[in-house]
Amino acid sequence: MPLLEVNGVTKVFGRLTALNGVDLTVGEGEFHGLIGPNGSGKSTLMKCIAGAEQPTQGTIRFAGQDISSAPPQERARAGLSLKFQITSVLPSLTVYDNVLLALQAQNRISDLILSRTRRPLAHKVMSMLERFRLAERADEPAAALSHGQMQWLEIAMALALQPRLLLLDEPTAGMSLEERRVTGELLTPIKQQCSLIIVEHDLDFIRDFCDVLTVLDQGMVLESGTVDHIQNSRKVQEVYLTRV
């Protein structure tokens, strides 16, 4: 049974049809890339999966459960974690507290009130920060980080939730070449932990670690398959040559 099944999802905003009958399947441990020209509906699809938007039509099943109308917090508790396209770390809180906030999210309220997990989680927070090269800045406000570091912090927060499916919406947007290279290194080991859907414009960036690519165009699935299949697809080449 696939981990995620998106069946015929349509999303309409007024007169604009952002998604039109999209089907998508992601298996356990699969890294799935979502590509397409600007305005093709990639971010809208991610939002529909995470619960930030409700599909106008269609169903979304996660781990066998229909989550089409579940609110975002219940989807997160079921194991879905989203990193937004626009960085949305909590700027006034320290880098450490940002990660702790994510790590403790599913603790019982009584444990939070009595701060029972403050010490047990400290090691996890620091190892997560070390992994994302942020340990030295743990006590600084998140607002003081560079754009690239904020992106890493947000990926660390999304991963801290120990999701079964991680949704990364353009994790390298606005990064320098060096930061993109490092981000690639940081993302590769995630394969041992969870499945992934990643939205990315740069095909070269995701080529090495995605198992399957889906190309969206004008809110519809244009093509889906292995990286080689997509690279050789005439339909995809036409779209990229004419619209990108």
Added chain:
Amino acid sequence: MIPILELILLVIFMLLPVVLADYLTVFVTRVLIFALLAISFDLVWGYAGIMSFGQALFFGTAGYTVALLARDLQITSIFIVIPLSIFIGLGLSFLLASFLLLGRYAPTTIFVALGTLTGSYAADRLARGWYYLGGQNGIPSIPSMTAGSYEFTEGPVFYYLAFATLVLVYLLCRFLVRSQFGLALAGMREQESRILFFGYRVQHLKAMVFSLSGAIAGLAGGLYAFHEGFVWPNVLGVVLSTQIVLYALFGGVGTLIGAVIGVIAIETVSFWLADNYQDIWPILLGLLLLLVILFRPSGLISLIVSERERIGRFGRPGESSDHGRQGDNCAAA
């Protein structure tokens, strides 16, 4: 800086009845009771981001309830009326939270503000028109609160009762907002939409804080009714609800101590102005409030406490920080 402020206020308020004339002790007791109310508002707005314009509803309802018990059933025992005040505030605020906060999706700030404001206004109108509650005149001559045969009349003993209550409530809130629960509240205040995607049940957190805040306002209402010896519709209404918001905004929200400072400042300045400028004191007070809100939107506390310290740190154990655990051993006022 915050622990130092807390300690200074603790010492000052501990010694005040020794040096103050009796009528001033009565005045400061009222300030302490209003400080409880201001803390209740700071908890919901400063920490949980809920704009409650109806704190007087919980305050006044608890006050009216214990006043009726004392008047009609002669129940004045502190062991009954104080827990009952807390329970009334808690129950009523939970009921209101069920309508305003516990929907499928998070309500907007303006929806909650108008909802609480309406509750406060409706209760005020109801009390004014209900003969059993004394109508416009309220309930006068409430018997004194008792503990066995002892009567708590206004003066130093009532002062220390209110003071001890304030210290206890302050410490409880301080513990809460500096815990990991406080971190969740900080996340909610900063970016509610983001922490939903972590799995936080934001509405539940809000309902909890709102109910706790209602319980504190109810406690203050019970104390107020017995201290003043009367209650009237204004203790339920929009004017007092707005006054509570001003206390916290004037002192500075999100620190607890800022709300206490706001009450002390506004009440002391009002008292002094009313004594010296009997005709124009409300205008002068209004101007002062405007000046502070315009030029110090973070309140008086921002004059001496940095923004970093006001936001604080929560997580890293075993390390002194500028808010999280610093001063955990310090007493608070």
